[in-house]
Amino acid sequence: MLTRAEPASNEPAADTLHRVPAVPGKAVLQKARDILDCFDSHTKELGVNELARRSGLPRTTARRLAQELVACELLDRSGGRYRLGAWLAELGARVPAHRSLRVAAAPYLEELTHLTHETAVLALPGHGEILFGEIYVGSRGRGQVVTLVDGRVPLHCAASGKVVLAFGPPELLAHTLEGGLAPHTRRTITEPERLAAELARVREQGYAVDRQELVEGYGAVAAPVRAADEVIAALSVIAPISRLDVVAFAAAVRRTAGELSRRVGPG
Numbered sequence: 001m002l003t004r005a006e007p008a009s010n011e012p013a014a015d016t017l018h019r020v021p022a023v024p025g026k027a028v029l030q031k032a033r034d035i036l037d038c039f040d041s042h043t044k045e046l047g048v049n050e051l052a053r054r055s056g057l058p059r060t061t062a063r064r065l066a067q068e069l070v071a072c073e074l075l076d077r078s079g080g081r082y083r084l085g086a087w088l089a090e091l092g093a094r095v096p097a098h099r100s101l102r103v104a105a106a107p108y109l110e111e112l113t114h115l116t117h118e119t120a121v122l123a124l125p126g127h128g129e130i131l132f133g134e135i136y137v138g139s140r141g142r143g144q145v146v147t148l149v150d151g152r153v154p155l156h157c158a159a160s161g162k163v164v165l166a167f168g169p170p171e172l173l174a175h176t177l178e179g180g181l182a183p184h185t186r187r188t189i190t191e192p193e194r195l196a197a198e199l200a201r202v203r204e205q206g207y208a209v210d211r212q213e214l215v216e217g218y219g220a221v222a223a224p225v226r227a228a229d230e231v232i233a234a235l236s237v238i239a240p241i242s243r244l245d246v247v248a249f250a251a252a253v254r255r256t257a258g259e260l261s262r263r264v265g266p267g
Helices: 013-019 025-036 048-055 059-071 086-093 096-116 159-167 170-178 192-205 246-264
Strands: 075-078 081-084 119-125 129-136 151-154 208-211 218-227 230-240
Touching: 025 048, 025 059, 048 059, 059 075, 059 081, 096 119, 096 129, 096 230, 096 246, 119 159, 119 218, 129 159, 159 170, 159 192, 159 208, 159 218, 159 230, 170 192, 218 246, 230 246
Parallel strands: none
Antiparallel strands: 075 081, 119 129, 119 230, 129 151, 208 218, 218 230
């Protein structure tokens, strides 16, 4: 059963005052963002200790902020564990640019699944990550891929993320390199020099390829969706590595992404 508030803490007020000093509003909002950012597609629920560890916040601070986020319906609580609140999805759906792009992309994603018989994804640039916004499963997908690509991943791991890095502003790549190129599989590119060479190849050929760099056993081909010469999204085809026909998928995804770019117009 989900509840909106947690019983008051038994921890002494003096400890709370010592560990959670008054901070400007911006700092409080950033800490709340840190709490929300603890969740990902593979971690649906977290306790206070895990929230504190992942966010880097003191346990008392993490607990207090989690309670406040529950009261605001940005988190739900079941027992002693927290999960993202449904209202976040509603807020996301209200973002005009993403909503209109998702609506516009629907027939193109459907076309990609018909052309390739595999899973097609609309990927959206996020805060240093790529967000898998819309997923259409082709006749050969049978739904397995959906749970593997749902959510957010670092830009350097996914074909769609490489597209954003290759055609995006240089400062985005610099920020990505500063954060480190953490491996998701043993095939993930983790050396800056190799990533630079890979992105040069993406710019030259107009599409990016992921060969088991994000998920073992799966690969992807992606191409940019542009508006006013800015990459606003990527279309990607995802398939088991044994069925990853790079030549055929690249032709299909480049053509479809180009059509969607013309559809969304100059901005």
